Every structure is written in C-alpha cells, then in structure tokens.
Amino acid sequence: MSSTVAHAAGEVNIYSYRQPELIKPLLDRFTKETGIATNVLFLDKGLVERIKAEGVNSPADVILTIDIQRLTEAKDGGVVQPVKDNALINKDIPASLRDADGEWFGLTTRGRVVYASKDRVAQSEITYEELADPKWKGKICIRDGQHAYNIALFASMIAHHGADYTQKWLTGLKNNLARKPDGNDRSQAKSIMAGECDISLGNTYYVGLMMTNDKAPEEKEWAKSFKVLFPNVKDRGTHVNVSGMALAKNSPNKANALKLMEFLASVEGQKIYAEQVFEYPVMTGAEPSAIVKSFGTLKADTIALTEIAKHRKQASELVDKVGFNEGPSK
Numbered sequence: 206m207s208s209t210v211a212h213a214a215g216e217v218n219i220y221s222y223r224q225p226e227l228i229k230p231l232l233d234r235f236t237k238e239t240g241i242a243t244n245v246l247f248l249d250k251g252l253v254e255r256i257k258a259e260g261v262n263s264p265a266d267v268i269l270t271i272d273i274q275r276l277t278e279a280k281d282g283g284v285v286q287p288v289k290d291n292a293l294i295n296k297d298i299p300a301s302l303r304d305a306d307g308e309w310f311g312l313t314t315r316g317r318v319v320y321a322s323k324d325r326v327a328q329s330e331i332t333y334e335e336l337a338d339p340k341w342k343g344k345i346c347i348r349d350g351q352h353a354y355n356i357a358l359f360a361s362m363i364a365h366h367g368a369d370y371t372q373k374w375l376t377g378l379k380n381n382l383a384r385k386p387d388g389n390d391r392s393q394a395k396s397i398m399a400g401e402c403d404i405s406l407g408n409t410y411y412v413g414l415m416m417t418n419d420k421a422p423e424e425k426e427w428a429k430s431f432k433v434l435f436p437n438v439k440d441r442g443t444h445v446n447v448s449g450m451a452l453a454k455n456s457p458n459k460a461n462a463l464k465l466m467e468f469l470a471s472v473e474g475q476k477i478y479a480e481q482v483f484e485y486p487v488m489t490g491a492e493p494s495a496i497v498k499s500f501g502t503l504k505a506d507t508i509a510l511t512e513i514a515k516h517r518k519q520a521s522e523l524v525d526k527v528g529f530n531e532g533p534s535k
Contacts, residue, residue, distance in 0.1 A: 216242045217461040220252055221269040223448060223482075228269065231477045235468050241461050253282040256453065265453035266462035274353040276309040276449045277514045285309065285451040293467040297475070297488040301509040302447055311447035311510070312469055313484035316409045316503050317358045318443060319434040320394055325403045331434045333362065333444070336404075337377025343533070345381045346393045346402035350529035351521060354390070354408060354446065359524065360516035361444045364508055368519060376527045385532030391415060391424060398430035408446070409433065409503070413483025413496045433500040442506040448484065 221228065225245045232243040246265075248255060252275070256263050268285065270276050279285050287307040288294060294310060295303070302311030319331050336345065348355065362371045383402040388395075393405035394415060415428040435443045450469055456462045468474045475486040480494040485503060492498075524530065 217458050217465050218264045218266045219245045220265045221245055221247050222271045223269050227482050230481050253278050253284050256284040261455050263455050266456040266458045268451045271448050272353050272446045273510045273514050279451050280308045284454050286454045288452050294470045302487050309449050309451040311449045311487050313448045313479050314445040315484045316443045316445050320405045320407045320431040321434050322397050322403045323432050331436050333436045337374045341381040343383050344403040346396045346405040347386050349386050350524040356520050357446050358444050359520035360513045363516040364512050372523050379529050380533050382533045386530050394427040398427050410483040438504050442504040445505045
C-alpha cells in the first residue's frame with residue numbers, strides 16, 4: 206500500500222488475519238453501498254509487529270482478526286485506538302463481546318465443539334470436563350496445544366475451575382490422546398474418518414467449510430463421518446471465540462474506517478459475514494446460515510472474553526508444564 210493509496214479519500218485499508226476470499230463478498234457490498242474502495246493486506250502472523258514498525262506512517266485503518274488472542278495482542282501492543290460512544294457499533298454487540306475501553310469489537314462467534322464419530326460414539330451430549338475421563342483413553346485427536354484456539358479454551362477452563370483443576374484436567378486429556386497433537390482442525394476430522402480417533406476438538410466454522418468445499422471434495426466425506434456435539438449445554442454452555450475488528454492507532458482514513466466498522470456491525474454486515482464464514486452473528490436475534498443451524502443449537506458460555514484473555518499466559522504455561530504436546534504417556 207503506497208502512501209498515495211493510504212490517504213485516498215475514497216478508500217480504506219484493512220490489515221486482516223482472515224483470508225481475503227472469505228471477506229470479499231462483505232467488502233464488495235460495503236463498496237457498492239458507500240463507494241469506498243477497500244484494500245486488504247492479509248497477514249497470518251506478525252500483524253502487530255508490522256504496524257509497530259510502520260509507526261505513524263502506517264496505512265492501516267481497520268484490523269480484522271480471528272480470535273480473542275489476536276484482539277488483545279493488538280490492544281496490548283498499542284496499535285489500536287478506542288472507538289467510544291458510537292451507537293451504530295455498540296448497540297448490537299453484547300458487552301461481553303467487546304472491549305470495555307472500546308479498543309476492539311467482536312463480529313461473529315464460533316463454538317469450540319467436539320467432532321464425534323457417527324459410527325463409534327453413541328452419546329449425544331458431552332462436557333469439556335469429560336474429555337479427561339479415562340473412558341476416552343486413546344480416542345481423542347487434537348491440534349497443537351499451544352494454538353490460539355486451544356489456549357482460549359484452556360484459559361476458559363482456568364476461568365471456571367482454577368489453575369490446579371485445569372492442570373489435572375490437561376493431564377487427563379493428554380493421557381487420552383490417540384497421538385501427539387498435530388495438524389489443524391480439519392485434519393482431526395480426517396483422522397476420525399480414518400478410525401485413528403473417535404473424537405476431536407474443532408471450531409464450528411470448519412464444519413461448514415468442509416461441507417461446502419468443492420475444490421477439495423474429500424473434505425465433504427470427512428464432514429459426513431462425524432456429528433457436532435456442543436459441550437456443556439446443560440450447565441455453563443459451550444466455549445466461544447470471536448472474529449473481531451479494531452480501529453488502527455494511526456488510521457489515515459479514520460472517517461472511512463468508522464464507516465466500515467459501522468457496516469460490519471450492522472444487520473446487513475452481520476448477515477453476510479456470518480453466512481460467508483459459517484459463524485454466528487453476535488447481534489441478538491440475528492440468525493446464522495441454514496448450514497450452521499444444521500449443526501444444532503449453540504448455547505454459548507456467557508463469561509466475558511476479556512476474563513478468558515486474562516488467563517491465556519497461564520494456560521500456555523500449563524500446556525508446557527504437563528508436556529501436552531508430547532502426546533500420551535506410554
């Protein structure tokens with residue numbers, strides 16, 4: 206992005222952790238309605254460091270992220286600025302899904318659920334706590350314990366049960382693994398179909414992406430092999446994470462950036478975004494897509510994400526302390 210582009214009156218620059226093709230329909234609609242062009246820089250890592258290095262000359266206007274960890278990293282890194290008293294943004298985003306200082310806002314949520322083999326798992330309900338039960342020994346697959354999606358879940362366990370309980374729970378979960386943590390959420394589904402494990406942890410949106418992946422039709426078969434179980438539906442609810450947005454600290458196109466953020470928080474923006482990425486809109490009363498509805502009903506844990514974020518560091522330390530990524534003890 207050149208400085209000429211950055212300061213063009215009719216444009217807004219987006220630094221995104223989310224892949225451009227997933228947000229293109231949303232941004233195309235924004236441009237159609239406002240005439241404001243969008244420029245997207247996709248970064249799967251190092252976004253905060255990049256903006257820091259660019260300093261006051263950074264062309265970044267809006268930051269789009271895919272989880273609470275990256276939202277809090279942006280705030281803690283000092284690369285965002287508060288948006289306060291904006292009724293168009295605040296009115297439909299629950300307080301538990303936005304920063305108290307107005308420095309980030311959740312846009313869509315996804316559940317961290319259990320993928321369970323249709324052939325080998327009879328039960329229709331499960332809890333996170335149960336994943337440490339020896340009855341699952343050798344039957345669980347999972348991605349790297351230090352991945353942001355797992356750290357957020359583990360941090361939520363600390364928030365609910367404390368560190369001592371969570372350490373014991375992580376040890377039990379580790380001992381129930383079929384192999385060392387590896388791959389991503391989709392590859393866990395592949396392992397279930399292959400019979401390597403019976404259950405895994407995964408985000409809800411990957412189910413929709415697999416079900417509709419015409420470019421890799423084998424993923425449709427992976428999705429057919431398991432059912433989605435929403436943990437803890439009878440008590441606190443399922444752990445959720447968010448995709449979110451923030452206003453960059455040195456936004457050169459602030460007025461346009463705020464227009465984009467208002468659009469993303471609107472009924473129309475929420476609907477398009479949630480349908481495109483197979484997630485749940487944060488707006489009360491807004492409906493998810495038909496595919497997402499087919500997974501079942503999400504009863505979301507209402508604990509504030511800021512509370513979960515406080516325990517991320519401790520969760521990461523516990524993963525190392527129990528040797529989680531070493532896999533099950535022999």
